[in-house]
Amino acid sequence: MLINQIKQMMADKELTQTQVAKECGFSAGALSSFLKGTYKGDNDKLEAALQSWLDGQTQKTAVFVSAPDFVNTPTASKIFADLDFVKMFGKMGVVYGASGVGKTQSARQYTKQNNNVWMITARPSICTINEVLYEMALELGISDAPKRAGKLSRMLKTKLSGTKGLMIIDEADHLPLKVLEEIRILQEDSEVGFMLIGNDKVYTQMQGGFNQQHQFARLWSRNAKKQSVQKNSKQDIDAVAKAWSIDLSDSKLMNALYTIGQSAGSLRALTNYLQLAGLTAQARGEGITLPLILSAQKQMEC
Incomplete structure (x- = not known):
């Protein structure tokens, strides 16, 4: 049932009714009434919007690789x-x-x-x-x-x-x-x-x-x-790499990360490259490799 699926997704991702309603384009009051089964408006329209939102959330969960919330460097x-x-x-x-x-x-x-x-x-x-x-x-x-x-x-x-x-x-x-x-x-x-x-x-x-x-x-x-x-240290880069489950013993890969992470934009740019590389890696069912990181860098610097 759609209502139960919405409630479960909100619980899993710790989302509020206000957040979900805003993303779907209607009021928190309408969502609250719908989840209680008392909504008096256009239920078909609201259900369609919620189904579309739920499908999007499910797709994100399946394929989207997000950066760690925070890396304590x-x-x-x-x-x-x-x-x-x-x-x-x-x-x-x-x-x-x-x-x-x-x-x-x-x-x-x-x-x-x-x-x-x-x-x-x-x-x-x-x-x-x-x-x-x-x-x-x-x-x-x-x-x-x-x-x-x-x-x-x-x-x-x-x-x-x-x-x-x-x-x-x-x-x-x-x-x-x-x-x-x-x-x-x-x-x-x-x-x-x-x-x-x-x-x-x-x-x-x-x-x-x-x-x-x-x-x-x-x-x-x-x-x-x-x-x-003024710039991040190698120890900072090590902490980021570890958070992304990258093999720190791969010296060639780590040296590339040091070069990227200690240049202009440093951690921000490195995180962007790792995120894009992670998407490809997950689709292939493999870990993040140096070619994937360099490919991501090339794509994002175009």
Whole structure:
């Protein structure tokens, strides 16, 4: 029976009714009624949409090779340690460096694993004081947050104070000095940890270029932790390869992974290649080999 199949798939993949309804294009209320057998609308249309969704999920389960949810690499462990420090002591820190080395994924995993850790992402549309403070408020569960910066700041100070928590701001290189100063003051007033994550630009902005004088001095001196991650180590690549069940004793294959994983984009690119290679490997009923990885690399770089 379709209802039982839908319920089983939701249980197996730990999906909520809201998620399934959104993917099928109708309301969570309609799905809830259907699963209870009380839906009064067009049951044929809804059943067709659910059957199509179920078929898609079954196909994914059969042929799709996904990346491991998270690989705890040595680099990730270092980032975790810095996040622990700024959270424990209510300090401000920055993790900066090349893209694709695992900074964001490490921060997301840390957020999942720890209480009172919140994470927002700055971007061109979220880089003013109002927008950044409002994003923090939403992350903290303040659904009726005001739009005025002053009121927002006071509300956030009250909400954060005493939590012994940590606010992580990813893509912080988008933030100008005025916003960084607002964050510094909020961090000091609330006495919770703040970690800024981004590329090298966030480091130079907080440093004031190469000049630590004048308006940048207060900001720069508050940074208790400064972690640079410019590329991944061979140990990082080993951890990723092990997570994908690759034979680490195959020196030719591993040397190729080191070359890929320590170049621009590093772990992100390597994971993409492994995912595509894994699809082919599974279809053939074999393990991931060097030719499959190189073929995936060639396809994705075209």
